[in-house]
Amino acid sequence: MNAFELLTLIKSRRTCYQFSDRPVEFAELDNCLEAAIWAPNHKLTQPWRFWVVSEAQQKALAETYAKLRAESRAEPNSENYQMIYDAAVEKFLKIPKMVLVGQVLADDELVRKEDYAACSCAIQNFQLMAWQMGMGVQWSTGPIIKDNHTYQQINADSQQIELIGVLYMGHLKGDCSTQNGKRKPLSEVVFGL
Numbered sequence: 001m002n003a004f005e006l007l008t009l010i011k012s013r014r015t016c017y018q019f020s021d022r023p024v025e026f027a028e029l030d031n032c033l034e035a036a037i038w039a040p041n042h043k044l045t046q047p048w049r050f051w052v053v054s055e056a057q058q059k060a061l062a063e064t065y066a067k068l069r070a071e072s073r074a075e076p077n078s079e080n081y082q083m084i085y086d087a088a089v090e091k092f093l094k095i096p097k098m099v100l101v102g103q104v105l106a107d108d109e110l111v112r113k114e115d116y117a118a119c120s121c122a123i124q125n126f127q128l129m130a131w132q133m134g135m136g137v138q139w140s141t142g143p144i145i146k147d148n149h150t151y152q153q154i155n156a157d158s159q160q161i162e163l164i165g166v167l168y169m170g171h172l173k174g175d176c177s178t179q180n181g182k183r184k185p186l187s188e189v190v191f192g193l
């Protein structure tokens, strides 16, 4: 891959919110995770952990997702609550694959900050690899990653691990390249070039 192709890959990647029904193959996911763990990380702390969500876990997480969504939008026990809940379950179960990303929590504050940066780099590597293979990813920091039920589902201790994202992924459906495809020009954000 030459410099132009790499830049094109980086620039063309977009966050995706809709996916086709085509399943994500093991080898595809494996490539994304392999790319992720080669991210830079200070002192080789390798602070990232990944949980590939199983079908059973996705069903359980769908309930947590739907509950949190309905609670934030409607009165409990109302008809509206139930409608939002049901639609949210349906939406969540349609996502072909999801991966929870956690950061191992270091005691030292500076190390934690650097580790979050490293985990972010890992996620970007993951997203770029997915994009190169015709898949899209949405890095979500929505409320399910803060919820105790999510930690319980993957048997993670929130004292030791902080979930920093859930990566919703699948093969592309339609064109997500027009969404969010805007950046300030270099002249506004770079000084001295």
Ligand SMILES: Cc1cc2nc3c(=O)[nH]c(=O)nc-3n(C[C@H](O)[C@H](O)[C@H](O)COP(=O)(O)O)c2cc1C
Binding pocket: 013, 014, 015, 016, 138, 139, 140, 141, 142, 179, 180, 181
């Ligand atoms: C730390 C972080 C958290 C994010 N959380 C969310 C989120 O909760 N929901 C969402 O739809 N997108 C989320 N995103 C994706 C951004 O909204 C997206 O990257 C931005 O709109 C630019 O679009 P692009 O990725 O297509 O370039 C997050 C991105 C980052 C880096």
